[in-house]
Amino acid sequence: MSHRKKLERVCEINLINAEKINSIKKNLIHDKKIEELSQIFKTLGDCTRLKIIYALSKSELCVCDIAEVINMSQSATSHQLRILRNMRLVKYKKKGKSAIYSLDDKHVLELFNQGLQHTNHR
Secondary structure (H helix, E strand, O other), X not given: OXXXXXXXXXXXXXXXXXXHHHHHHHOOOOHHXXXXXXXXXXXXXXXXXXHHHHHHHHOOEEHHHHHHHHOOOHHHHHHHHHHXXXXXXXXXXXXXXXXXXXXXXXXXXXXXXXXXXXHHHO
């Protein structure tokens, strides 16, 4: 028996719990919502964007301030902000000639904090 086979856990009997399965299937999340959720996690799967989320969790910031915090050019920072904005993770308001960014809502911070807590849990 290979090492991989030893680690693999499988049911020794094939006994389906129809009641549980039907209950779960009846309440499955629609594919469109799963795809949206997947896109959010893909977007958050980038270190630069997570740094931006962290910075904006501390204060509203303009692009030049965010660029300085994350040590990137304003152009590259703007590109990352556009991705976050398209996913509705950040928003901005115009203040004179500046665009002031903030987190879109409290759920963005909750996602970030939950992920961070999970990494600290280990």
